[in-house]
Amino acid sequence: MGRTLSEKVWDDHVVRAAEGEPDLLYIDLHLVHEVTSPQAFDGLRQAGRPVRRPDLTLATEDHNTPTLNIDQPIADPVSRTQVQTLRNNAAEFGVRIHSLGDLDQGIVHIIGPQLGLTQPGLTVVCGDSHTATHGAFGAIAFGIGTSEVEHVLATQTLPQARPKTMAVNVHGELPVGVTAKDIVLALIAKVGTGGGQGYIVEYRGSTIEALSMEGRMTICNMSIEWGAKAGMMAPDETTFAYVKGRPHAPEGAEWDAAVEYWKTLRSDDDAVFDAEIDLDASQLSPFVTWGTNPGQGVPLAASVPDPETFADEADRTAAKKALEYMALTPGQKMRDINVDTVFLGSCTNGRIEDLRAAAEVIQGRQVADTVRMLVVPGSARVRLQAESEGLDIIFKEAGAEWRAAGCSMCLGMNPDQLAPGERAASTSNRNFEGRQGKGGRTHLVSPLVAAATAVTGHLSAPADL
Amino acid sequence: MDKFSTHTGTALPLRRSNVDTDQIIPAVYLKRVTKTGFEDGLFAAWRNDPSFVLNQPQYAGASILVPGPDFGTGSSREHAVWALQNYGFKVVIGSRFADIFRGNSGKAGLVVGVVDQKIIEELWDFIEEHPSAPLTVDLVERQITAEGFQADFEIDYYTRWRLLEGLDDIGLTLRSADLIDQFEQTRPAFKPKTLPARVAS
Numbered sequence A: 001m002g003r004t005l006s007e008k009v010w011d012d013h014v015v016r017a018a019e020g021e022p023d024l025l026y027i028d029l030h031l032v033h034e035v036t037s038p039q040a041f042d043g044l045r046q047a048g049r050p051v052r053r054p055d056l057t058l059a060t061e062d063h064n065t066p067t068l069n070i071d072q073p074i075a076d077p078v079s080r081t082q083v084q085t086l087r088n089n090a091a092e093f094g095v096r097i098h099s100l101g102d103l104d105q106g107i108v109h110i111i112g113p114q115l116g117l118t119q120p121g122l123t124v125v126c127g128d129s130h131t132a133t134h135g136a137f138g139a140i141a142f143g144i145g146t147s148e149v150e151h152v153l154a155t156q157t158l159p160q161a162r163p164k165t166m167a168v169n170v171h172g173e174l175p176v177g178v179t180a181k182d183i184v185l186a187l188i189a190k191v192g193t194g195g196g197q198g199y200i201v202e203y204r205g206s207t208i209e210a211l212s213m214e215g216r217m218t219i220c221n222m223s224i225e226w227g228a229k230a231g232m233m234a235p236d237e238t239t240f241a242y243v244k245g246r247p248h249a250p251e252g253a254e255w256d257a258a259v260e261y262w263k264t265l266r267s268d269d270d271a272v273f274d275a276e277i278d279l280d281a282s283q284l285s286p287f288v289t290w291g292t293n294p295g296q297g298v299p300l301a302a303s304v305p306d307p308e309t310f311a312d313e314a315d316r317t318a319a320k321k322a323l324e325y326m327a328l329t330p331g332q333k334m335r336d337i338n339v340d341t342v343f344l345g346s347c348t349n350g351r352i353e354d355l356r357a358a359a360e361v362i363q364g365r366q367v368a369d370t371v372r373m374l375v376v377p378g379s380a381r382v383r384l385q386a387e388s389e390g391l392d393i394i395f396k397e398a399g400a401e402w403r404a405a406g407c408s409m410c411l412g413m414n415p416d417q418l419a420p421g422e423r424a425a426s427t428s429n430r431n432f433e434g435r436q437g438k439g440g441r442t443h444l445v446s447p448l449v450a451a452a453t454a455v456t457g458h459l460s461a462p463a464d465l
Numbered sequence B: 001m002d003k004f005s006t007h008t009g010t011a012l013p014l015r016r017s018n019v020d021t022d023q024i025i026p027a028v029y030l031k032r033v034t035k036t037g038f039e040d041g042l043f044a045a046w047r048n049d050p051s052f053v054l055n056q057p058q059y060a061g062a063s064i065l066v067p068g069p070d071f072g073t074g075s076s077r078e079h080a081v082w083a084l085q086n087y088g089f090k091v092v093i094g095s096r097f098a099d100i101f102r103g104n105s106g107k108a109g110l111v112v113g114v115v116d117q118k119i120i121e122e123l124w125d126f127i128e129e130h131p132s133a134p135l136t137v138d139l140v141e142r143q144i145t146a147e148g149f150q151a152d153f154e155i156d157y158y159t160r161w162r163l164l165e166g167l168d169d170i171g172l173t174l175r176s177a178d179l180i181d182q183f184e185q186t187r188p189a190f191k192p193k194t195l196p197a198r199v200a201s
């Protein structure tokens, strides 16, 4: 019987397998950031262990960093200590680090692909649940906890039970104005936040094949939001073209050898998945969330649902709680929801293509008086690239704030936060209670919807302008 | 890591589903560089509410948490596990957990047992009726017992063994150091390395 893509990559990384034990997997690339690593480095120090493969490890500062005045010391002393701790640890253990101000600093899931370190067929881990982003290249990539970070630092391996496999087949041409973000939001609304639990998911089909790498990363990024262990896509010419010529891409004969191997990384025709889901992309429209988990979403043209119409009791209770938190009433049109803040950025939608798409909508228009719009490039290089294309001017002239790279308002940790009761349209990936700041209310949207919403002041699509 | 075989303590019913790790401990509390001191951030958004179950005096000192389904979803932060442990929880019994949370718990020594949601409902009723009744969680027998209550729970074989033996995962893996060496010999030359650093031209 044939094997699936994930099984092929998995099999190629098994260091040790034994009955009744998890497989010991070799890790090709370990990404590290300031929040989930200090206790891991501490553990190494206490045990007198070195980092086994500094040359397969890369650190950056992103979660707990400001996006203003980055040439100044970080104002919050506790944050400053955390960032400084990473710098000290990187120096002590010989790990490459991209600090604030460095050209290659940025959100950990943006800089891996950008440097060409994320490649097909790798195993990639990071102490961050959105590591699945790298699966867009045909890598097995997943988030780990701090104990596991320490384990990988010490051994370059991780014991892992083999997950089940699932295929998400997406077919059909995307209607105009519908993006990768809408595909994944619609998918999660359909299958629920626990739908992928225990699976490595392979997204496939004509719609996926037609997406750019940026769009593919957006979808894989949100795999964790429906519980999947990892999400991946078979590498193809789009993938190879993206990787080629990047700083860490193979060159010459090694490039040829790599591509030859990468081309074998697809699910065999007779491979059998443990589960399959089909999605018709041609029926999709811009999607937005109304609740406090990413599965609580509807088309923008729809209304806030009535919890009483939910068949499942747990769903009903969750929906009631969510509406209370979000201060919304059943039947209210999604388009009538006013927002205070628009956040364009994050590892879901902070890449150059996302900024270009939003800029195109914003160009020649003004951000509504009632709205503050934050544009936060995912990495320092994305910022530079955008500036070389004049996108920063477009955003600034429209009245948006143009910031330095980082996670920013995706999570309420650094200075960019929602105030209690404030409502945001956000291109990030989580609308949990308080995620963007205590008491803040989040609607997850695509970059196109974010841009249009900034202009009108209420949830909108570019077609509404 | 300390060995774990049985634990006896009182329990706390958390009648909420989908409690993600941002609820267990919000991001602003993640700035510490230690594994201790996170108890203040535990369920921070709900702590000011006197009616929140953690604030109810009859559950003071509880060491067994019984949440609703899909506990620990979202962010991979192990701080969520530390916060629960720092607060005094030794065991979490629920019907469905996020993979990363369950993995983190196993590594950090927090026992996570899985039972049917039906059992959780029974357990909630039992605890609410007898808040001071001690429950015993027996990892050897994989059983929760109290006077007038008994249920089996599931935990994967390997995690249970490691917890029972109190084994450090890294030490365990390093026993296979020669296999890791051998594996490294077979890695293709085209696989990327982060060092020496290369920058875009």
Ligand code: SF4
Pocket: A062, A063, A107, A108, A109, A128, A130, A346, A347, A348, A406, A407, A410, A411, A428, A429
């Ligand atoms: S942008 Fe948001 S989701 Fe992505 S790594 Fe940063 S905090 Fe996590």
